Amino acid sequence: MRKGTFLELCELLSPAPKRKDTWMQAALTVQKRVAIAFWNLATPDSYRSVTNHFGMGKSTVGVVVMQVANAIVELLLLKVVTLGNVQVIIDGFAAMGFPNCGGAIDGTHIPILGPDHQASQYINQKGYFSMVLQALVDHRGCFTNINVGWPGKVHDARVFRNSGLFRRLQEGIYFPDHKITVGDLEMPTVILGDPAYPLMPWLMKPYTGALDPEKEVFNYQLNKCRMVVECAFGRLNGRWRSLLTRSDLSKTNIPIVIAACCVLHNLCESKGEMFMAGWEVEANSLAANYAQPDSRAIRRAQQDALCIREALKARFLSEQCNL
Numbered sequence: 467m468r469k470g471t472f473l474e475l476c477e478l479l480s481p482a483p484k485r486k487d488t489w490m491q492a493a494l495t496v497q498k499r500v501a502i503a504f505w506n507l508a509t510p511d512s513y514r515s516v517t518n519h520f521g522m523g524k525s526t527v528g529v530v531v532m533q534v535a536n537a538i539v540e541l542l543l544l545k546v547v548t549l550g551n552v553q554v555i556i557d558g559f560a561a562m563g564f565p566n567c568g569g570a571i572d573g574t575h576i577p578i579l580g581p582d583h584q585a586s587q588y589i590n591q592k593g594y595f596s597m598v599l600q601a602l603v604d605h606r607g608c609f610t611n612i613n614v615g616w617p618g619k620v621h622d623a624r625v626f627r628n629s630g631l632f633r634r635l636q637e638g639i640y641f642p643d644h645k646i647t648v649g650d651l652e653m654p655t656v657i658l659g660d661p662a663y664p665l666m667p668w669l670m671k672p673y674t675g676a677l678d679p680e681k682e683v684f685n686y687q688l689n690k691c692r693m694v695v696e697c698a699f700g701r702l703n704g705r706w707r708s709l710l711t712r713s714d715l716s717k718t719n720i721p722i723v724i725a726a727c728c729v730l731h732n733l734c735e736s737k738g739e740m741f742m743a744g745w746e747v748e749a750n751s752l753a754a755n756y757a758q759p760d761s762r763a764i765r766r767a768q769q770d771a772l773c774i775r776e777a778l779k780a781r782f783l784s785e786q787c788n789l
Contacts, residue, residue, distance in 0.1 A: 467504070471737050476500050482537035494530065502527060503534035507727060510707040510752055532719055535726040543725060546732045549610045552641055556655065558605025562691045565781075566646045568655045569602040569610055570695040571631075571663065573622040576614075577712045577756045578720055588717075590618035591759035597717070599724055600625050602657060605691075607698035608732045615721040622662040622761045635668050649777035656774075658692040662761030665771045670778065674763050683786055684779040702731045703753065704745040710752035 467475075476496050494502075502520055506527060509515045516527045549555075552568055559567035575596035581588060588595040596618030602611040613629045626632050634640035641655040659671045672688055673681040703710050706727040713720055734741075 467734060467739050468737075471733070471739060472500070472504075473497070475733065479534070479537045479541060482533070482541060499530050499534055503531045504730075506531050507706045507708045507723070507730070510711045510748075532715075532722070535719075535723045538726040538729050539722055542729050542733075546729045547609050547612055547725075549640075550604070552644070552655070555604045555610075556644070559691055562605060562694075563687045564658065564691040565648070565778075566644065566653055566655050567691060568641050568657055569604055570658045570692045571600070571602045571626070571669075572660060572692075572695040572699070573598050573600045573625060573662075573761070574699045575599075575618050575756070575758055576709050576720070576724055578717070579712050579714055581717045584617070587617040587619050592757050594618075594756055595712070596756070597720055597724070598622070598625050599728075600629060600631075601695065601698065601728070602631060603695045603698045605694060606735065607694050607701065608735050609698065609728050612725060612728050614724045614728075618759075623664060623764050626663060635666075638668075641668075648774065648781055651770075651774055651777045653774050653777070658688055660692065660761070661763035664764045665767035665775065667768060667771045667774055669771070670775055673775075680779055680783050683782050684775070687782050698731070700746060700749065701735070701741055702727060704741065704749040705731065705734060707745070707749055707752060710749060710756065 479500060480496050482496075498520075502516060502522070505519060506516045516522070517524060520527070522530075549568075555568055556566060559565075575590055575592075576599055578588065578595050578597050580595045585595070588597065590596045597614065598616040598618060598620060600613040600616075600622070601609050604610050611631050613625065613631065616625045616628075631640065635657070638654070644655050645652045647653070654668050656668050656670050659669055661671055661674050663669055663671050665671050670688060672685040677685065709724065709727060713723070715723060
């Protein structure tokens with residue numbers, strides 16, 4: 467992060483409550499608190515590296531990290547992780563090959579230490595303790611909606627169905643009413659998901675099972691656009707590599723830190739901050755220790771959703787033939 471972006475962020479966080487000076491030492495400045503928190507979140511070696519660089523005890527570092535994370539969530543989350551200009555997003559996905567699309571959705575598992583209570587609920591299909599981060603992203607890979615805190619044992623589809631995002635999409639109030647005609651059908655603004663999600667009129671997912679050439683064309687177009695959410699998770703983890711190691715935070719504090727990292731991801735992306743290839747290499751190395759579970763495909767689908775997908779399949783095939 468460039469110095470200008472860092473100082474701007476410190477200014478945004480400055481309204482957060484500050485510790486008063488004590489007779490032992492002056493309270494840390496906002497800049498130093500943010501620097502300590504960022505170093506901790508960006509490095510996979512937890513407190514050891516922070517204490518070496520800043521000369522502070524582990525307990526102090528832990529307090530500072532949570533103070534900054536709470537401030538980020540309280541002051542910036544609703545301003546930074548937001549839908550923004552829907553038409554720009556739709557135009558962005560259309561340029562990538564999918565019409566009337568408002569986002570791509572996926573879930574990722576963040577490794578955690580086993581909690582003291584209901585620990586078995588946090589063991590995912592790969593056998594480690596985790597917490598689920600569900601995210602909807604725009605065409606640039608910025609988070610527009612997040613849901614974090616569900617135990618790792620819970621299927622992505624259940625997390626989704628119990629989220630506020632699902633309810634607003636189902637009620638037709640998340641996106642402005644913007645329909646297009648595909649074939650002879652009206653298609654609302656949709657989001658794209660993998661086979662773990664339910665096929666809905668407003669959620670398109672790939673065909674599964676035996677695929678004919680027409681279905682392969684549809685899957686190619688959808689997956690090409692859906693990859694933006696996987697890339698977003700990769701860049702999130704590449705910058706904030708503490709998310710790739712088991713945190714010793716409580717299950718109450720972990721969602722706050724994850725949400726704060728999502729806010730920081732959006733800020734870095736919107737400011738055009740550099741992303742070094744070496745970060746992704748290290749992130750991939752760390753991620754190998756905690757493989758993402760393979761979510762089971764959901765077979766249920768509404769009839770009108772099936773018709774919309776068939777109409778899109780025909781459209782993609784026709785466009786390919788006209789190239």
